[in-house]
Amino acid sequence: MEAIPPIPPRILIVDDDDSVRDVISVLLREEGYNCVVASGAEMALDVAAQEETPLVISDMKMPGKDGLWLLENLRERYPDTSVIMLTGYGDTESAVDCLRRGAVDYLLKPPKLTDLIRAIERALAKRRIELARKRYQKKLERKVRDRTTELRNALRDIANTYQNTLLALVAALDAREHETSDHSQRVVRYTSTIAERMGIKGQELEEIGRGALLHDIGKIGVPDAVLLKPGKLTPDEWMEMRKHPDIGFQMIQNIPFLSTPAQIVLSHQERFDGKGYPRNLQRHEIHIGARIFAVADTLDAMTSDRPYRKGTTFANAIAEIDRCSGTQFDPEVVKAFLAIGEQGLIKIKEDMHNRKLNLVQPEAQQDADATLARFTDDLDEIDQSIPGPSESSESTSDHSGPPPPEPIVLSVVSGGRQGSSRE
């Protein structure tokens, strides 16, 4: 069977001179090219619009719009069309200008047939390579785009899984302590809001949020007899309890994406004046996340109801935190905290009451809510199976034990208790 010869490429010849136009088109047709003609630049654009035109051979000087105008319009509307310019003798300057503006070649008029055919073949070959390169690049870009989307989805899934795992871990701890998970989540929100006020954003903000969420995770390693003891702790038990920042740090420090949160876990009981624990760090030795967390945790502890007392007002809590600026708390953090204002802080608590936790990606929100709901159900069952705390008993996690070296903020809360409930 005979092979079908390829369709010859369409070449548009543009010249205001009929004889030049006709001679070139006749000669090229004889060589097997598919030629169309136009007597001017504007007409040439109309012809080019009718059908794909791989190559245009145009005269430079024409009445009305000239070859340069045509070249520019062709480049703009049909960037895949190659253009060869025909210039008069001695007009080298404009020929060079044409090349600069995107023409593939120029020939002096009248062109020799061999030169013309050679220029046409060169131009068409160059165009084929250029089109192949563009196709390849597009294919490559599409592949990169597809892979990037896949990778982004995979990373998002991993991030959501991480986040849900952390929430489940904290919910497990809360369940063990007979706490609701609201506290942890509110503290995350207060912490993140203060951090944002301080200009912290992006990954650092996320890491601080995680640190706040996990701050007491080390309590998993505190024996039940100490963690759940209803009465006062003995000095030994108190020492045991004070190990929880270290235990939490040991638990998560080797998990790469939790290395910064681990620092916050380790130093969340430190005080700005160096009177905290476990390392008596002071001022900027304490991780900024932990300095922010300290304010957030105190606010939540003061404004939350306990079985043995009602929470105080936000106004009281704010005043007390302000009073402890520079001793217990970093003044810069307190400044950012005060800037949120009472109404802003109350709104956060109300939002959290509606269980909106932006820390989780929207896609993972449902999963996280389901996980938390399961743990809350378990918690309810546990709550029902244990006797309620009496008025005089200590809360499960609020060990007063030996008093800390300095009175700290919670001393203003009714009952004269000392130490944060989240010690």
Ligand SMILES: [Fe+2]
């Ligand atoms: Fe703690």
